[in-house]
Amino acid sequence: MQLQQQALLRQKLLVLGSLAIGSLLYLVARVGSLDRLQPTCPLDGGLRPPDAGQIPLRSLQFKRGLLLHELLKGNGTPDPMRLHAPVQQLPRALIVGVRKGGTRALLEMLNLHPAVVKASQEIHFFDNDQNYARGIDWYRGKMPFSFPHQITIEKSPAYFITEEVPERIFKMNSSIKLLVIVREPTTRAVSDYTQVLEGKERKNKTYHKFEELAVDEATCEVNTKYKAVRTSIYTKHLERWLHFFPAEQFHVVDGDRLISDPLPELQQVERFLNLPARISQYNLYFNATRGFYCLRFSLVFKKCLAGSKGRTHPDVEASVVEKLQRFFHPFNQKFYQITGRTFNWP
Ligand code: A3P
Numbered sequence: 173m174q175l176q177q178q179a180l181l182r183q184k185l186l187v188l189g190s191l192a193i194g195s196l197l198y199l200v201a202r203v204g205s206l207d208r209l210q211p212t213c214p215l216d217g218g219l220r221p222p223d224a225g226q227i228p229l230r231s232l233q234f235k236r237g238l239l240l241h242e243l244l245k246g247n248g249t250p251d252p253m254r255l256h257a258p259v260q261q262l263p264r265a266l267i268v269g270v271r272k273g274g275t276r277a278l279l280e281m282l283n284l285h286p287a288v289v290k291a292s293q294e295i296h297f298f299d300n301d302q303n304y305a306r307g308i309d310w311y312r313g314k315m316p317f318s319f320p321h322q323i324t325i326e327k328s329p330a331y332f333i334t335e336e337v338p339e340r341i342f343k344m345n346s347s348i349k350l351l352v353i354v355r356e357p358t359t360r361a362v363s364d365y366t367q368v369l370e371g372k373e374r375k376n377k378t379y380h381k382f383e384e385l386a387v388d389e390a391t392c393e394v395n396t397k398y399k400a401v402r403t404s405i406y407t408k409h410l411e412r413w414l415h416f417f418p419a420e421q422f423h424v425v426d427g428d429r430l431i432s433d434p435l436p437e438l439q440q441v442e443r444f445l446n447l448p449a450r451i452s453q454y455n456l457y458f459n460a461t462r463g464f465y466c467l468r469f470s471l472v473f474k475k476c477l478a479g480s481k482g483r484t485h486p487d488v489e490a491s492v493v494e495k496l497q498r499f500f501h502p503f504n505q506k507f508y509q510i511t512g513r514t515f516n517w518p
Pocket of ligand 1: 270273329364430431
């Protein structure tokens with residue numbers, strides 16, 4: 173009888189023990205999953221969560237990491253705006269170019285800001301007639317989900333040089349903020365060439381030397397028909413934009429400085445976009461192997477740009493470099509005048 177009672181007691185203790193361990197495990201799992209799965213705001217007590225099945229939360233998850241990081245830094249403030257459900261918003265700022273200026277680096281670095289949400293892909297809405305014909309709702313549908321206080325930024329470098337684009341953007345939003353990132357024009361042209369060359373080599377195709385493309389063989393003058401040269405005449409393109417937008421709606425980013433010392437450039441953009449200064453040196457660290465700054469989103473989440481950014485350029489004959497620099501010089505002077513930003517270009 174006593175033995176039976178002892179066995180019963182042991183059984184009860186076993187059940188109670190398992191219940192306690194089970195509850196403990198459940199609590200641990202729940203707390204962990206709250207951090208991973210809930211919408212951004214930790215204060216959204218009574219709110220209806222968004223339909224998780226429909227919302228790609230990837231970008232918001234990045235932002236959640238940042239919020240945690242901000243709180244750890246002690247400058248996170250609970251913001252009632254974050255209590256709204258995320259929606260797809262049209263961009264309030266665009267990185268319109270210039271190709272090979274550092275457009276991807278700029279977008280990714282701005283995305284470090286908790287109030288910025290990037291459209292990851294180049295949408296090519298305004299420069300591609302087929303896409304444009306699909307209408308503004310198609311464009312909006314390509315945007316990431318974000319909260320009302322956040323701004324969406326898209327980048328498509330072809331916008332800068334495509335004739336129809338300024339008018340089309342103006343029709344969507346005449347007060348949109350426009351970012352143009354430029355590099356020393358000859359370096360940019362060589363970078364442009366290097367990208368095309370790499371594409372040809374990947375397909376086992378031969379390609380001209382840069383010198384052959386950039387200089388007209390017959391006249392020995394700079395070949396202005398070569399696209400990589402034309403794209404670097406920044407002022408010509410900008411002048412077209414100024415028919416639609418005032419100069420104050422543009423901010424010019426120094427792409428060479430974004431490579432060597434990105435933070436001051438990013439801080440200027442934060443001011444231009446009327447955003448509180450949130451990107452700090454903590455978010456950027458120099459990676460000696462890559463030879464570029466990489467991004468630190470949080471204690472654990474870091475990333476460098478893809479290997480296609482930061483290619484080794486081929487050597488270009490000094491005489492051709494000089495010829496191009498002399499060619500670009502007057503256009504550069506005009507560009508400085510229009511934009512109010514002077515660069516140390518030759
Ligand atoms: P190169 O490949 O010629 O070095 P885009 O994104 O507009 O195509 O510009 C590419 C350029 O971004 C690269 O040109 C590279 O120099 C520059 N860049 C700027 N910051 C960078 C970074 N942190 N990591 C990699 N590339 C960066």
